[in-house]
Amino acid sequence: MSVDDVDVLVIGAGLAGLRCAAVLAAAGSDVRVWEAADDVGGRVRTDLVDGFRCDHGFQVLNPAYPELPRAVDVDALRLQGFGPGVAVRRDRGSTVWVHPLRSPARVPAMLARGGLGPRNLVSVARWATPALRPRALKAASNDTSMRDALDAAGVRGELRRVIDRFLAGVLLEDSGETSNAFVLLLLRMFVFGVPALPAGGMHALPRLLAEPIEARIDMQHNVVGMSRDGGEWRVESPGGSIRARHVVIAADPVTAAGLAGLPEPRMRSVVTDWWAADEAPTDPPMLWVDGRTHPTGPVLNTSVISAAAPTYAPAGRHLIAASALVGADGVEPDEAVVRRHAGDILGTDAKRWERLTRHVIPGALPAQPPPLAARRPVRLPDGRWVCGDHRDTASIQGALVSGRRTAEALLRAGK
Template sequence: MVAEEAEVLVVGAGLAGLRCAGVVAAAGRDVRVWEAGDEVGGRIRTDVVDGFRCDRGFQVLNPAYPELARSVDIANLRLQHFGAGVGVRREDDAVILAHPLRRPTRVPGMLAKRAVRPSDVVALVRWAYPALRPSALTANTGGDTTLLAALDDAGLRGELRRVVDRFLAGVLLDDGGSTSNAFALLLVRMFALGVPALPAAGMQALPRQLAGRLGDRVSTTRRVVEVSRDSAGWRVTAEDGAVARARHVVVATDTRAAAALAGTDPVPTHGVVTDWWASDREWPGPPMLFVDGRSGSRGPVVNTAVISAAAPTYAPAGRHLVQASALWGPGRPEPAETQMRAHAAEILGVDAGGWQPVIRHVVRDALPAQPPPLRTRRPNRAGAGLWVCGDHRDTASIQGALVSGRRTGAAVLRALG
């Protein structure tokens, strides 16, 4: 087989790899992308089952991410927004808690309805206030601590503490509070600036838009098994026997594959299980993400939502799509679908008797862990002409993946001269 030649070969067509390749291609340099899967997107994939759009592992897109507008045409995604806040299942009822930074005028109403206590609101504002100054969060990483310790220090207690804990557990895929508090506050800032949404065609519309700009430079079903140095530069070998030679190679895979191909140290990751169900019953509630605010351990679900209430394009006309997610990993057995369904129905306050399973996603390395102190801009150079990018090299988010891809692409261009 004749070796493919390129100035730059990017291994992996996730967000980071596609963004990196786009930066290099925009400068007029010769770049190719090899992707192991049958489609672009990496961990951001959308399965269409019987007309339902089910993203692999529940995901949302926050249009407030600064890097997003620099990377894609947001209007072309036709975003469908969730409500600004969170639905909470209580002992006897459910309540909607508006985001206090985005909807401060609704706080008095929540206090009047006894949805929250004044002392808890003060504690929450005390904890969240640094989110107004993001530069201080990233500059003073030496003062960073765990999310658990920071919430304790702020004096947040009771039901509102449970809501914050369980909401962030679904965002960070960490219910132990071991995540960097600075990172959690950066995400809180994004929730204050933008309302999470879903593209009309599913989350995979984001990487597809990036890949569309690269045309035939992207090859799928090309799983790389070896990256090695030779006299001419770098030699990349795929599982199907294909070989490429390049002056520069960018490994834009998950942290495990990057460790195997580029010799970098892998970072710990969190996993998630997401179940999707179809329902014919009309949803009377708001288009919100719901969590269980009751005391004690109630079940495996960290969040649930009637997705089609916020994103009608995710379900066929007249039908509805429900999702529920649970944390998964070492020491956490995969929960049964019946457990997930029962707990999700409790949280939403509906009868799940008519729900039909659509698909289940089990994502082992869904999100890199982000312990304190917060470390952004990890080194992206693994050797002379060998680079690594991904959300495990920046912040564990779509924002981090896009930033990592852009700055790696810029570094490659500087090296090319």
């Protein structure tokens, strides 16, 4: 079994690992990346099913993420944006709540349709205003749960239902126990950017990150052992061994915890169903949520993906997605139930939709309870390094920042 030597071994080619390795390589480090799977991306993957692009779980990319343009050429992703706002299925009919900064001309009509009276607007402004001070949020010592913060601000009624259900699809939890400071950081991103999808699917992002370091990435290298070897680390996989001065653990949060000897983070799970249709179910190209007092099913959000991102479907056909939570007992909602509820939200009969695939992601996102810990240590007591969205914020932004932050800390330590 051959043994190679490198300066830095990065374990995991997800967003954080790729970002870390790229920063190290750009600084002149001899870096190698080991990835257990057959492709880069980690939890960010896209399947091609009968000509349709189906991302693993409902994922979107917000161009307002500050780290994104630092990491990649955003124009190369050819982003396709959703409509600015959210569409709401109501107890009677439906409505669209537009982004007031991007569609100001439509605000009066939106207010006239009800659900957003002056009292509601004052209460939501009271809750959301701290989002304009992101540094204060990251350092907040009085952080509480989103649920308690919304209660304290007096956000109630239909507006509260829509906020709760929209954010449940973002946070992958419907109890409101996520850090309110974290939610407000995400809200800031929604204020300044409209979620979008790359023309090639979400997997285009990790592939773009990997391009400058492609020759340094070894696929299907699963780590089976790691030990100290003098002043270096010896890391073993079924295909060989490697010695490295530094090891960066950038695997998924659960695997990383096992390799690093850290407590396993609590993870959120989601199931996303994908269907094809010959006719577009609805308009506009927005994310839809169920704002009714009594929802008719488990769907967190649904959308006609191809209406926002035409490259996700073959010409003349349409792609629909809907996401729901996996139960605490691990039980997945029945596809027929998810389909029926998605059609109900979109205001169409879903019986003729063609089932494409279902993605069950048991560890889609780390939980982010209060108080917000936006910057966890990246160096372990034994000298190894660790990065990922479980070390910063549970988001694409957090993963990219964590990778860069770890690389910069390692470079400083090596001087």
